[in-house]
Amino acid sequence: MSTYKIPVGPQHPAIKEAFQFNFELDGEIIVNVKPRLGFVHRGIEKGMELRSWVQGIYLSERICGICNVPHTTCYCIAVEKLHDVDVPKRAQYLRIIINELNRIHSHLLWLGVLGMELGFLTFYMYVWRDRERVMDLVELISGNRVTPSMNFIGGVVYDITPKMEMAIKKGMDYLEERTKYYKSVVLNEPTIKVRTENIGVLNKSAATDLCAVGPVARASDLKTDVRFDDPYSSYDEIPFNLVTYSYCDVFARVLVRVDEVLESINIIRECLDKLPSGPIMKKLKRTPPPGESTVRVEAPRGELMYYVKSDGKENPYRVKIRTPTLANIPAVCEMLKGYHIADIPAIIASIDPCYCCTERILFIDKARNKRWIWSHSQLRKYSLEWYENGGRR
Amino acid sequence: MVSIIGWSRIRSPWILYMCTGACNACDIEVLAALTPRFDVERFGILLKGSPRHADVLVVTGAVTRQVAPRLKRIYEQMPNPKFVIAAGTCATSGGVYWGCYNVLGGIDKVIPVDVYIPGCPVHPQAVIQGVAKLLAKLQEAK
Amino acid sequence: MTTISREEFILKELKLAFNDKILESRIAAPRYIYVTVNKETVIPLVKFLKENFGLRHIVTITGTDFGEYIELIYHLAIYGRTLMVNVKTKVPKDDPEIESIVKLLPGATLYEREVHDLLGVVFTGHPNLERLILPDDWPEGVYPLRKDWKMEGT
Numbered sequence: 273m274s275t276y277k278i279p280v281g282p283q284h285p286a287i288k289e290a291f292q293f294n295f296e297l298d299g300e301i302i303v304n305v306k307p308r309l310g311f312v313h314r315g316i317e318k319g320m321e322l323r324s325w326v327q328g329i330y331l332s333e334r335i336c337g338i339c340n341v342p343h344t345t346c347y348c349i350a351v352e353k354l355h356d357v358d359v360p361k362r363a364q365y366l367r368i369i370i371n372e373l374n375r376i377h378s379h380l381l382w383l384g385v386l387g388m389e390l391g392f393l394t395f396y397m398y399v400w401r402d403r404e405r406v407m408d409l410v411e412l413i414s415g416n417r418v419t420p421s422m423n424f425i426g427g428v429v430y431d432i433t434p435k436m437e438m439a440i441k442k443g444m445d446y447l448e449e450r451t452k453y454y455k456s457v458v459l460n461e462p463t464i465k466v467r468t469e470n471i472g473v474l475n476k477s478a479a480t481d482l483c484a485v486g487p488v489a490r491a492s493d494l495k496t497d498v499r500f501d502d503p504y505s506s507y508d509e510i511p512f513n514l515v516t517y518s519y520c521d522v523f524a525r526v527l528v529r530v531d532e533v534l535e536s537i538n539i540i541r542e543c544l545d546k547l548p549s550g551p552i553m554k555k556l557k558r559t560p561p562p563g564e565s566t567v568r569v570e571a572p573r574g575e576l577m578y579y580v581k582s583d584g585k586e587n588p589y590r591v592k593i594r595t596p597t598l599a600n601i602p603a604v605c606e607m608l609k610g611y612h613i614a615d616i617p618a619i620i621a622s623i624d625p626c627y628c629c630t631e632r633i634l635f636i637d638k639a640r641n642k643r644w645i646w647s648h649s650q651l652r653k654y655s656l657e658w659y660e661n662g663g664r665r
Numbered sequence: 666m667v668s669i670i671g672w673s674r675i676r677s678p679w680i681l682y683m684c685t686g687a688c689n690a691c692d693i694e695v696l697a698a699l700t701p702r703f704d705v706e707r708f709g710i711l712l713k714g715s716p717r718h719a720d721v722l723v724v725t726g727a728v729t730r731q732v733a734p735r736l737k738r739i740y741e742q743m744p745n746p747k748f749v750i751a752a753g754t755c756a757t758s759g760g761v762y763w764g765c766y767n768v769l770g771g772i773d774k775v776i777p778v779d780v781y782i783p784g785c786p787v788h789p790q791a792v793i794q795g796v797a798k799l800l801a802k803l804q805e806a807k
Numbered sequence: 808m809t810t811i812s813r814e815e816f817i818l819k820e821l822k823l824a825f826n827d828k829i830l831e832s833r834i835a836a837p838r839y840i841y842v843t844v845n846k847e848t849v850i851p852l853v854k855f856l857k858e859n860f861g862l863r864h865i866v867t868i869t870g871t872d873f874g875e876y877i878e879l880i881y882h883l884a885i886y887g888r889t890l891m892v893n894v895k896t897k898v899p900k901d902d903p904e905i906e907s908i909v910k911l912l913p914g915a916t917l918y919e920r921e922v923h924d925l926l927g928v929v930f931t932g933h934p935n936l937e938r939l940i941l942p943d944d945w946p947e948g949v950y951p952l953r954k955d956w957k958m959e960g961t
Contacts, residue, residue: 307917307939313729313731313767313940313941313942314686314727314729314762314765314767314768315765315766315767315768315951316762316765317925317952318764318765318766318951318952319762319763319764319765319766322764323764330761331761331762334688334690334760334761334762334785335688336688336689337687337688337689337690337691337692337693337786338689338690338693340688340690353836381693396700397700397701400696400697400700400701400702401700401701401702404697404700404702407697417694417786417788418690418693418694418786419690419785419786480863480864481863481913481914482913482914483863483864483865483866483912483914483915495887496887496888501887501888501889502838502888502889502891564835564841565835565836566835566839566882566891566893568866568891575866575888577866577867577882579867579869579880579882581871589871590869590871592867592869592871594866594867594882594918598917598921599866599867599914601917602913602914602916602917729942730942730944730945731942731943766951767941767942767951
């Protein structure tokens with residue numbers, strides 16, 4: 273058997289969590305995909321059991337640096353459920369604002385990364401320049417650009433002053449204009465269309481059966497959003513639209529996210545207008561009573577779930593975390609089947625796997641019985657060259 | 666001849682970027698340092714995809730068990746002289762992930778480090794300062 | 808006319824269909840139900856929810872070590888993912904075996920592999936129960952989420 277491997281390091285020129293997909297190929301066509309996780313598995317669920325309830329907030333914030341706010345929100349709501357209290361109304365609204373700012377930053381970041389994956393670097397630089405505006409607002413509220421540490425068990429830590437309100441409103445106007453511009457770019461730019469339309473199709477029944485979540489499910493016309501289905505933190509008092517598209521391809525996933533940015537901007541405006549007065553924190557005991565609670569939250573990538581169990585001691589007995597990227601992995605494996613090697617970057621990027629997670633990709637050519645490993649950068653280069661040479665099916 | 670190589674290394678260091686188990690916050694901040702607002706490219710710094718091309722390895726995140734041998738291999742693949750920047754508190758010491766079974770600690774447990782940049786996550790301005798410190802170090806060594 | 812909530816309705820239906828096989832049940836909060844059953848009842852219960860309440864979505868499977876047994880919680884979402892039924896069951900720790908639900912809910916594949924990796928529960932009938940999360944050099948038969956496993960120095 274003439275099997276050989278070319279191992280190329282698991283680092284990546286842009287940012288990537290390590291993650292491996294094993295592909296089975298028939299020539300250029302992907303036949304089967306097997307995921308292998310664990311390159312950035314840190315053992316956080318066990319680490320949670322060693323920490324106090326309050327320390328857990330800051331560890332949960334560092335599970336994912338991009339969608340850190342939903343993580344702390346989910347953890348704090350779960351512990352508040354154990355205490356059986358509701359946090360003050362103002363704190364709930366402030367939580368919505370910081371969650372939606374996080375969603376805008378995450379979706380814009382993703383849009384830029386998609387541009388990079390498609391070889392459209394100008395788009396990437398422009399989007400990231402405008403994303404800085406969101407980072408400025410988060411820094412204005414909390415003092416930190418990425419991880420605001422806003423949530424605490426019983427409420428939020430930072431308040432929004434009238435001066436900040438003005439700054440946020442101004443920022444939202446700017447972002448709305450820019451996002452509308454990017455939407456027109458996405459709709460009219462052939463560079464994006466040719467690489468995303470009819471690529472990575474996941475039909476509605478497959479999305480349901482494989483339990484896809486978040487924008488991936490919504491791009492397959494599945495009406496699901498935890499903010500609607502299972503409203504938390506006063507989301508039921510804020511009117512907004514559920515964005516769905518029925519194209520089921522990568523293009524639909526781009527549109528869903530761009531439209532969600534616009535929705536988030538409206539949610540923030542609505543929250544600022546309705547912002548109730550009052551305290552932002554309810555003082556609770558450091559240790560919750562024994563019990564268990566399950567909480568779901570809509571993170572930028574989809575449904576996030578925490579299960580927290582307390583035995584009345586100062587550490588949690590068990591904290592279980594289900595992140596949206598894990599839920600979307602069976603779906604992305606399905607999406608990849610039947611497409612070319614050159615489409616892999618765009619398809620994998622389309623589920624927004626906490627940054628495109630492909631680190632090393634192992635190819636197995638069934639017919640020729642060859643095995644080789646590519647780094648993501650090589651794959652991207654191959655993909656760009658393949659399309660430059662007019663290689664559409 | 667030697668001076669020209671030293672000069673070009675200081676004027677245009679090529680960097681390679683690697684995540685060894687970070688939460689992505691440092692990663693996006695390092696990447697933000699390359700985008701228009703902060704723009705480290707004005708120091709001639711270029712992001713490269715292959716360890717063979719790179720002078721400087723920028724590492725974010727605490728080292729996980731699974732990634733440690735791979736980090737070592739990447740470091741060995743880089744040509745001499747090579748420099749390592751540990752970006753973020755986790756890369757410096759393991760940071761917030763103490764007691765997590767799959768985390769070995771800071772990257773200096775696996776490879777030698779020249780510049781440590783603390784911060785959770787690192788501010789892009791801190792990244793720029795760290796790079797500037799490394800360049801100053803190179804200047805002295807020349 | 809008295810109206811009963813969706814949660815109460817589901818519990819009533821479940822008790823009608825399974826009567827004493829439901830060992831424990833409670834409505835923890837609006838949209839969150841907990842049901843405890845024996846490990847043999849999990850498959851029929853999932854089948855019942857799938858046929859009668861449109862169950863298609865599994866959120867995850869939680870495994871917790873309680874010393875003598877491992878508790879598994881199947882977090883299932885029904886009614887278009889708006890209502891969560893958390894099905895609890897126990898498997899003995901010295902022989903942690905339970906039938907896989909992958910045939911009924913294909914989305915559970917990775918969650919079962921995760922629980923197998925971290926707690927050592929064997930899901931019989933799972934198509935591919937390989938290592939998913941732990942590193943390649945992790946010793947066999949060591950399960951980090953079990954309470955008797957402690958990291959050095961902690």
